[in-house]
Amino acid sequence: MELHIPFSNITFMMASFLFILVLFKIVKRWRGNNSTVNLPPGPWTLPFIGNMHQVISSSLPHHCFKDLAEKYGPLMHLKLGEVSYIIVSSPEMAKEIMKTNDLTFCDRPNLLLSTILTYNATVIAFSTYGEYWRQLRKICVIELLSAKRVQSFRTIREEEMSNLVKSISASEGSVINLTQKILGRTYGITARIAFGKRNIHQETFKLAMEEALSLLGGVCIVDLYPSIKMLRRVSRAKTKLEKATRDLDIILQDIIDDHKSSHREERKDEDLVDVLLNIQQENYHSEHPLTDDNLKAVIQDSFTGGGETSPGAVLWGMSEMVKNPKVMEEAQDEVRRVFDGKGFVDETELHQLIYLKSVVKETMRLHPTLPLLVPRESRERCQINGYEIPAKTRVMVNAWAIGRDPRYWVEAESFKPERFVNSPIDFKGTDFEYIPFGAGRRMCPGIEFAISIVELPLAQLLYHFDWKLPNGMKNEELDMTESFGITVGRKYDLSLIPITRHTN
Numbered sequence: 001m002e003l004h005i006p007f008s009n010i011t012f013m014m015a016s017f018l019f020i021l022v023l024f025k026i027v028k029r030w031r032g033n034n035s036t037v038n039l040p041p042g043p044w045t046l047p048f049i050g051n052m053h054q055v056i057s058s059s060l061p062h063h064c065f066k067d068l069a070e071k072y073g074p075l076m077h078l079k080l081g082e083v084s085y086i087i088v089s090s091p092e093m094a095k096e097i098m099k100t101n102d103l104t105f106c107d108r109p110n111l112l113l114s115t116i117l118t119y120n121a122t123v124i125a126f127s128t129y130g131e132y133w134r135q136l137r138k139i140c141v142i143e144l145l146s147a148k149r150v151q152s153f154r155t156i157r158e159e160e161m162s163n164l165v166k167s168i169s170a171s172e173g174s175v176i177n178l179t180q181k182i183l184g185r186t187y188g189i190t191a192r193i194a195f196g197k198r199n200i201h202q203e204t205f206k207l208a209m210e211e212a213l214s215l216l217g218g219v220c221i222v223d224l225y226p227s228i229k230m231l232r233r234v235s236r237a238k239t240k241l242e243k244a245t246r247d248l249d250i251i252l253q254d255i256i257d258d259h260k261s262s263h264r265e266e267r268k269d270e271d272l273v274d275v276l277l278n279i280q281q282e283n284y285h286s287e288h289p290l291t292d293d294n295l296k297a298v299i300q301d302s303f304t305g306g307g308e309t310s311p312g313a314v315l316w317g318m319s320e321m322v323k324n325p326k327v328m329e330e331a332q333d334e335v336r337r338v339f340d341g342k343g344f345v346d347e348t349e350l351h352q353l354i355y356l357k358s359v360v361k362e363t364m365r366l367h368p369t370l371p372l373l374v375p376r377e378s379r380e381r382c383q384i385n386g387y388e389i390p391a392k393t394r395v396m397v398n399a400w401a402i403g404r405d406p407r408y409w410v411e412a413e414s415f416k417p418e419r420f421v422n423s424p425i426d427f428k429g430t431d432f433e434y435i436p437f438g439a440g441r442r443m444c445p446g447i448e449f450a451i452s453i454v455e456l457p458l459a460q461l462l463y464h465f466d467w468k469l470p471n472g473m474k475n476e477e478l479d480m481t482e483s484f485g486i487t488v489g490r491k492y493d494l495s496l497i498p499i500t501r502h503t504n
């Protein structure tokens, strides 16, 4: 007997067979990856998407990771797409990653969008661990971000901050958008320090940088399926970012050329581009001479470092003080007591503001602007706590969850700056329950710079003004929702009414 199967049925059967075959391969690969290795515990994964459904369902990844870690533990394995992630959520495990096994975990993953924006991942923050990174990091630590260099830019910070006070005073009694004012001034400081005063591109650069950074927030699907090369070609974010990057490059090259052609003696103050050009000249005949693109990458580091994170800390600090009027009062009393003799705030007496420094620390505990730090990647296979971590595993350290760990922090969710007064706990990367700047080899090299542009504006805002919420809103009603992006700031701009304090 002959069996007749219509042509459409044959196509259907072949398609079904192929589908089952592909599914079988995916499940086999997924099982193979998971079953032979004793990975840290984690939620059950679905083929192809892994745990993406769990992460995507939450608006903020650091919140979702904290909830999952409560169930699966402080060393948790997640599969996002086809990539393995380890999520670290306790001080003990953070120490394992960033101290005990720092050398294994000091690489950064090669992510599509950050690679495009950062001259093929040649900025310090995203470059592969190796000789190039070491050379740039050394320049950064010794030349660009040293305490001495940061101190040399004091006048710029003081001038910009006194302009901030003037512009706020001009709107006394009416609602101001403090978010925009702080962002603008911090950007102004960073631009003057990096490029010098004469720069005509400041505003264009700012807009192009904002556009580029807005595209970097979140996880790019391409980075979760590195084996599917076609995704790289069709990514819309990639096309947009390439355009923004070209615009930024033209401006940066123009700034460098301008510095090269103008006479150094004509300019009174040395800016970061001058410093970098000097280093470039000195290194000209060395084994690894610095190219113009390398210089542009370092300038970008300063902008993303200075321009994105520090204003977030100022605005969270102000928000918490508005929400906690007793803290605001105590901080104001201190600043006014210290500076009343002078009648204005400068940097000379900032070291006396013990309580304000604690406010800054407490702000960074509850609101680290990089709650998951910057992702790392393991360079080789390694064992942690009896679990196996394969090479090339991406690692995220949940500094936000660690800063709220009730085993280390009494009333962990409350804003209590006094916990830091007389406490030896610091953000220098040795106290693993408090790591807003990370720790180990890849720790933030810009702490000195960052603190200088957080403490001064806060001291100014507290010294010169009392603050009220608009529309008769009560202090406790201030919205503290977080935004989602490359850094985590306030979702809604902070609008407040300044009342100028008149001193005789």
Ligand code: HEM
Binding pocket: 124, 125, 126, 137, 140, 145, 301, 302, 303, 305, 306, 307, 309, 310, 313, 368, 369, 370, 373, 374, 436, 437, 438, 439, 440, 441, 442, 443, 444, 445, 446, 447, 449, 450
């Ligand atoms: C409140 C302000 C800031 C915060 C919260 C912050 C936080 C961080 C964090 C968490 C990391 C990753 C650390 C790790 O992987 O362990 C980092 C890296 C870095 N930060 Fe900052 N940062 C701030 C300001 C700055 C400033 C002002 C600069 C420079 C002007 C800067 C430059 C860098 C650089 C270059 C890296 C990459 C280091 C490397 O990979 O070797 N940061 N920062």
